[in-house]
């Protein structure tokens with residue numbers, strides 16, 4: 001597989017902020033025009049794009065829960081960046097997962113309002129993305145967590161992260177944040193090969209989307225939403241014959 005990135009630092013900026021300030025979610029820079037913008041990468045070209053609608057009747061059993069192992073540290077968020085497209089939490093080095101024996105370093109976390117993936121057409125109020133980069137920098141693994149309206153999330157309450165933030169670019173933090181605490185208890189997941197959901201839409205991404213949503217209270221969801229651009233979610237993309245697998 002060709003290496004897309006020279007260094008983690010280049011990846012850091014070229015990847016989610018994409019260095020294309022002209023893209024967005026409304027108007028001339030909206031998702032249907034991403035393929036036309038300069039440096040659009042795979043947007044508008046690749047047949048393996050994300051997000052998708054996951055049709056539970058059509059997913060194939062066969063993914064293994066044991067294939068996914070977490071090695072997260074606590075106290076890992078070094079800064080929070082308002083990149084104009086989402087609020088992004090950059091993690092310090094040291095936390096990683098392994099998936100199918102391959103090591104992926106935890107890189108950053110951000111949120112979309114409403115969810116990008118849909119499950120049987122159901123769209124959730126929020127979708128959290130935990131972005132991991134392969135040790136050899138050849139690929140990416142994103143863990144997607146759906147958030148639904150419900151009981152207060154005790155871990156989110158503990159974090160208070162969004163509540164204290166102002167939208168002012170980059171803010172250094174010392175937040176102790178173990179992502180696993182934000183994952184559902186039941187770790188069954190869907191997985192498929194897809195792409196970044198923002199330019200440059202690089203299609204070397206393994207997606208792991210937990211089957212179960214987590215819950216947050218309405219006011220917690222609002223606390224996150226008020227720091228995000230409205231509707232920062234890309235429309236679902238054609239499956240084009242790809243297989244979506246699910247853990248048994």
Ligand SMILES: [Zn+2]
Pocket residue numbers: 110111112129197
């Ligand atoms: Zn995302």
